[in-house]
Amino acid sequence: MYKILNKRLLAPNIYLMDIEAPRVAKSAKPGQFVIVRMDERGERIPLTICDYDKEKKSVTIVFQVVGSSTKKMAALEVGEYFMDFVGPLGQPSELVHEDLEELKKKKIIFIAGGVGAAPVYPQVKWLNSVGVKADVIVGTKSKETLILEEEMKEVAGSMYVATDDGSYGFKGLVTDLLKKLIDEDKKEYDLVVAIGPMIMMKFVTKLTKEYNLKTIVSLNTLMVDGTGMCGACRVTVAGKTRFACVEGPEFDGHEVDFEEAMRRQGMYKTEEGKKLLEDQEKAEGHKCFVGLDGEE
Amino acid sequence: MDKFKRTLSKEQSPEERVKNFKEVSLGYTEEEAIKEAKRCLNCKNPMCVPKCPVAINIPEFIQHLKEGNFEEAARVINRDSSLPAVCGRVCPQESQCEGKCILGIKGEPVAIGKLERFIGDWSRENNIDLTVKSDKKNKRVAVIGSGPAGLTCAGDLAKMGYDVTIFEALHEAGGVLVYGIPEFRLPKETVVKHEIENVKKLGVKIETDVIVGRTVTIEELMEEEGFGAVFVGSGAGLPKFMGIPGENLNGVFSANEFLTRNNLMKAFRNDYDTPVKVGTKLAVVGGGNVAMDAARTARRLGAEVHIVYRRSEEELPARREEIHHAKEEGIIFDLLTNPIEILSDENGWVKGMKSIKMELGAPDESGRRRPVEIKDSEYEIELDTVIMALGTSPNPLITSTTEGLDTNKWGCIIAEDETGKTTKEGIFAGGDAVTGAATVILAMGAGKKAAKAIDEFLSK
Numbered sequence: 001m002y003k004i005l006n007k008r009l010l011a012p013n014i015y016l017m018d019i020e021a022p023r024v025a026k027s028a029k030p031g032q033f034v035i036v037r038m039d040e041r042g043e044r045i046p047l048t049i050c051d052y053d054k055e056k057k058s059v060t061i062v063f064q065v066v067g068s069s070t071k072k073m074a075a076l077e078v079g080e081y082f083m084d085f086v087g088p089l090g091q092p093s094e095l096v097h098e099d100l101e102e103l104k105k106k107k108i109i110f111i112a113g114g115v116g117a118a119p120v121y122p123q124v125k126w127l128n129s130v131g132v133k134a135d136v137i138v139g140t141k142s143k144e145t146l147i148l149e150e151e152m153k154e155v156a157g158s159m160y161v162a163t164d165d166g167s168y169g170f171k172g173l174v175t176d177l178l179k180k181l182i183d184e185d186k187k188e189y190d191l192v193v194a195i196g197p198m199i200m201m202k203f204v205t206k207l208t209k210e211y212n213l214k215t216i217v218s219l220n221t222l223m224v225d226g227t228g229m230c231g232a233c234r235v236t237v238a239g240k241t242r243f244a245c246v247e248g249p250e251f252d253g254h255e256v257d258f259e260e261a262m263r264r265q266g267m268y269k270t271e272e273g274k275k276l277l278e279d280q281e282k283a284e285g286h287k288c289f290v291g292l293d294g295e296e
Numbered sequence: 297m298d299k300f301k302r303t304l305s306k307e308q309s310p311e312e313r314v315k316n317f318k319e320v321s322l323g324y325t326e327e328e329a330i331k332e333a334k335r336c337l338n339c340k341n342p343m344c345v346p347k348c349p350v351a352i353n354i355p356e357f358i359q360h361l362k363e364g365n366f367e368e369a370a371r372v373i374n375r376d377s378s379l380p381a382v383c384g385r386v387c388p389q390e391s392q393c394e395g396k397c398i399l400g401i402k403g404e405p406v407a408i409g410k411l412e413r414f415i416g417d418w419s420r421e422n423n424i425d426l427t428v429k430s431d432k433k434n435k436r437v438a439v440i441g442s443g444p445a446g447l448t449c450a451g452d453l454a455k456m457g458y459d460v461t462i463f464e465a466l467h468e469a470g471g472v473l474v475y476g477i478p479e480f481r482l483p484k485e486t487v488v489k490h491e492i493e494n495v496k497k498l499g500v501k502i503e504t505d506v507i508v509g510r511t512v513t514i515e516e517l518m519e520e521e522g523f524g525a526v527f528v529g530s531g532a533g534l535p536k537f538m539g540i541p542g543e544n545l546n547g548v549f550s551a552n553e554f555l556t557r558n559n560l561m562k563a564f565r566n567d568y569d570t571p572v573k574v575g576t577k578l579a580v581v582g583g584g585n586v587a588m589d590a591a592r593t594a595r596r597l598g599a600e601v602h603i604v605y606r607r608s609e610e611e612l613p614a615r616r617e618e619i620h621h622a623k624e625e626g627i628i629f630d631l632l633t634n635p636i637e638i639l640s641d642e643n644g645w646v647k648g649m650k651s652i653k654m655e656l657g658a659p660d661e662s663g664r665r666r667p668v669e670i671k672d673s674e675y676e677i678e679l680d681t682v683i684m685a686l687g688t689s690p691n692p693l694i695t696s697t698t699e700g701l702d703t704n705k706w707g708c709i710i711a712e713d714e715t716g717k718t719t720k721e722g723i724f725a726g727g728d729a730v731t732g733a734a735t736v737i738l739a740m741g742a743g744k745k746a747a748k749a750i751d752e753f754l755s756k
Contacts, residue, residue: 023512
């Protein structure tokens with residue numbers, strides 16, 4: 001059993017929790033994720049690691065209520081327990097393995113969509129700790145749904161916000177904002193890291209392809225075990241089948257078959273959910289798509 | 297009484313059992329077990345014992361059983377195996393103990409598996425405590441994986457007095473016994489949980505949710521946590537796919553995913569949160585026990601089920617009993633058939649499968665006749681779900697994070713047959729992690745040998 005040490009409502013339906021998990025806290029690295037299970041009859045849900053503290057033996061997760069399991073999670077209070085909390089899973093961000101001097105020369109921009117700000121945060125924080133200031137774009141529906149703004153500002157170089165309704169920062173999509181930064185503000189980047197709903201990552205890679213700009217994405221596929229034993233999370237990358245839970249979740253965005261990944265992600269959606277996904281597809285970037293999909 | 301005919305045990309009828317997940321074989325009653333035990337000739341040089349990978353003294357336990365002395369029989373088995381209720385159910389006895397029974401020459405061999413199961417079940421139902429106490433050794437051993445190999449190795453080491461901790465990646469202990477083999481062959485709540493409790497009673501600690509290679513490394517266990525030796529029993533859990541077009545369509549599963557959702561996550565029950573999709577017409581590709589398990593599970597979820605296998609019935613690697621049960625339950629066998637493409641509807645869901653007919657050619661290196669495609673025999677069938685049961689290989693997570701722990705070209709850990717010694721001092725390995733996918737009892741045998749070798753290593 002894994003104790004909830006802290007709980008905070010970041011935005012409507014978006015929660016942050018610190019969970020006591022000494023082994024995970026000790027081994028976690030930016031880019032990795034955990035799998036949680038609420039109770040005896042619960043399902044296993046993958047969630048990205050947002051932060052970790054070896055001393056406090058705690059791991060921070062951020063989740064959005066999108067279904068019955070996340071609803072159950074949101075109902076738990078400080079002092080209560082998660083039945084299972086396993087990790088860290090997946091490969092750490094490639095940045096962790098890079099030569100520090102090389103890394104310091106790089107101009108990196110992170111693009112976070114909705115709750116994707118949570119998995120972006122540990123990477124930006126880690127870069128800051130080794131002396132690299134990365135820029136960050138956070139895209140969200142409105143000012144009200146923006147999360148982790150203060151935390152991010154503290155560790156980022158420049159922090160930009162894009163809201164669909166223009167209630168805060170730039171009005172429009174993250175892709176429009178990136179385009180503006182490069183075209184109008186003459187910003188130069190060597191690397192883009194995009195984390196958020198699949199459809200957002202797809203459109204980011206479509207745009208960065210035009211600029212021939214290397215882009216890493218973190219795929220939130222369906223998962224069961226998260227250890228490579230089932231292949232529920234399989235995706236096609238550069239024409240090859242890869243297991244996101246073991247070989248990912250980060251891949252070169254220009255090599256990912258997003259159509260297939262999005263289709264597979266919707267496999268267990270209810271009829272209603274499937275319709276939502278279809279509508280999103282139809283909207284193809286003309287409407288807001290950020291925040292419709294959570295971590296599930 | 298016909299001495300050459302074995303005593304039958306009751307089974308759920310096929311019509312009834314395809315509608316539930318309850319155990320198919322109901323096992324012997326006391327009278328039936330004694331009657332069957334009396335057929336044993338108590339051979340002076342029993343041929344059955346050496347064929348048992350953990351060398352249970354079969355004539356001795358059966359002798360006690362004949363006399364109705366069930367507790368004594370349980371003690372005899374317990375000397376060599378901690379999982380009789382499991383092994384009695386899932387061992388391929390026809391190619392092990394029962395395969396060499398002398399009665400099998402002229403008639404049917406003694407039903408050793410069913411007798412072992414009877415004793416296992418009887419001890420559980422009567423709360424027989426088989427714990428053997430020994431002096432504490434004050435030395436720690438880590439066991440990675442709580443499947444049959446790990447449980448056996450841990451149990452044996454605990455009996456010798458070692459302080460043993462099992463590290464399990466999933467949320468429940470048991471390995472393939474909980475996620476792979478279905479409820480209708482191996483009940484989880486009663487049989488599996490109880491046998492794991494027995495291992496815990498010996499003093500073995502089980503830490504679930506620990507993925508060695510990610511949560512902690514072997515090096516950390518040995519250098520920081522004080523484990524003097526490690527046994528790797530992490531199995532072969534990595535599923536294989538065919539590499540044919542359409543394999544990533546919605547509705548295509550590995551057997552591991554399908555079985556894990558049903559067995560471990562209980563997706564077949566409405567009161568559990570994990571979903572599972574089976575359509576109305578489904579194909580399972582493969583011919584082993586896992587294929588039979590997946591097919592029979594899908595049948596219970598209401599689908600029309602086809603087993604698609606590229607060789608003929610004779611070469612099916614599954615146990616005869618499973619094939620027989622599958623047929624009784626209405627599973628259709630499409631033999632000498634090899635899928636070449638999975639077909640998609642406009643939304644990316646499976647709508648059918650294109651296969652080619654095969655014929656058997658000359659024997660290959662393994663001695664089995666090689667299947668050869670028959671020209672222009674491609675045909676399509678309509679389907680909405682495909683399950684790939686093509687076998688598994690060891691997961692590289694542990695070996696890739698442990699320097700000096702070598703594997704062969706199939707990714708299996710290199711370990712000595714008799715001791716489980718690997719290429720790295722203090723690390724032992726056994727079961728599917730070493731052999732590739734094999735049987736429960738072979739894994740137990742390997743766990744047993746390794747426990748002995750670990751004791752010798754730590755006693756030096």
